[in-house]
Ligand SMILES: Nc1ncnc2c1ncn2[C@@H]1O[C@H](COP(=O)(O)OP(=O)(O)O)[C@@H](O)[C@H]1O
């Protein structure tokens with residue numbers, strides 16, 4: 365019997381750049397191999413923000429763009445101080461913040477009050493889903509600015525149309541979140557409750573609603589985000605106060621620094637609320653995704 | 656307590672282009688007071704369907720099902736179910752999970768906690784009352800599930816592969832724990848498994864099921880759990896010649912089934 369020699373194994377070579385990028389690297393202890401996008405991003409984010417502020421400062425200080433287009437950070441900060449002390453168009457700055465916050469939160473609360481029960485009911489009952497699904501799916505993708513004129517024609521230029529516009533933008537995500545949250549409960553959990561003799565209502569109250577909580581909280585978070593997004597549009601309607609009004613009227617007088625300042629204030633409040641919602645989520649549903 | 660299943664068949668209707676499935680065909684089964692009935696069979700042979708039928712989550716396409724002479728119409732607290740997983744409520748701690756059935760039945764907080772604590776002790780969960788269930792190991796979660804099922808004092812315990820997700824060692828301990836509890840409470844049990852060894856060790860009666868259509872093909876009376884209860888160590892019971900002999904016999908039946916399918 366003859367033995368044919370095996371062909372020589374090729375020398376192992378370092379994989380090419382693409383091969384290395386295409387494959388997951390071994391992880392550090394404490395990380396899990398192959399989890400997409402894991403790793404801490406905090407310092408990178410700090411660096412990114414610092415860099416953007418620096419570029420902003422540099423470009424404006426060197427006079428590369430006119431302050432009319434991009435005012436310097438110092439100028440925006442100074443404007444903030446001035447408006448903080450003197451107010452804007454005869455209304456104190458805090459009042460602008462307060463009125464906008466009230467509009468957004470009022471609309472948000474209303475949307476939750478109506479939207480959450482409706483969403484749960486839509487998840488539970490094919491009849492209610494059949495009735496309400498078409499109108500909600502119809503208006504959901506329409507930009508609020510498109511139906512703003514209708515709001516004004518129907519409800520005038522008072523608070524109603526402002527709050528209603530924000531309400532509509534919060535309402536859809538809240539309803540859809542609650543509706544799909546109904547499906548979160550495992551069939552075993554539901555069966556367990558029924559086998560103890562639970563009524564339909566008890567199953568709803570003790571199993572379906574609690575297990576829908578994570579999705580409901582996420583929907584509320586998304587919803588309030590939409591609310592802040594719609595604020596400026598809502599305050600286009602003959603407003604005389606509010607952050608959106610401040611930004612809009614400043615833009616008419618080409619006060620770019622006020623516009624930018626207002627944008628920052630809105631962003632900060634929205635972000636603070638998002639943090640609060642995330643905190644609530646950790647407190648209320650620590651079990652999310654763990655069973 | 657006596658449960659009687661008489662010529663029960665279940666046909667899942669055709670859906671999504673699949674033909675109808677005869678999940679159970681002409682099943683006859685009687686479970687009497689204190690019996691530990693184990694259902695064994697390849698996956699898809701209708702074990703869960705049979706359990707769902709007894710639990711009342713399904714109604715038979717034909718045939719009858721009676722509990723103490725009463726026709727079974729839907730789920731009820733006289734039949735408690737222990738699931739393989741996903742059945743605990745993660746927003747409640749151990750105590751509230753165990754007391755859940757009593758809460759559903761409107762028992763006052765103090766009373767239901769007292770009863771729940773008894774069963775928590777019985778299942779060796781003392782000291783974990785306030786622990787969130789999602790932080791417990793799989794074996795402990797299963798014990799919470801069993802304690803919860805027992806609190807409402809059901810006539811029969813229905814268990815669908817309750818130990819299927821546990822590792823080998825935990826599983827053997829859990830088998831002994833369940834037998835001990837069964838001995839102490841004297842409940843009737845309907846227990847599903849696809850481990851032959853587990854089936855032989857735990858049951859007083861074994862039903863072997865076959866798929867397509869799902870049916871009971873063999874019934875054995877088993878002595879081993881009684882031997883364990885009268886003091887024989889589990890390992891010794893499982894190593895006895897009778898046990899091994901029967902295990903081979905049952906394995907042959909199941910392999911023959913599998914081959915017939917292929
Ligand atoms: N809801 C259902 N709809 C249609 N077919 C089902 C359904 N549940 C189970 N089946 C089918 O019925 C048969 C028995 O299922 P099951 O009782 O779950 O078996 P086992 O628990 O023994 O694995 C299988 O062929 C399965 O595919």
Ligand SMILES: [Mg+2]
Pocket residue numbers: 702703704
């Ligand atoms: Mg099954």
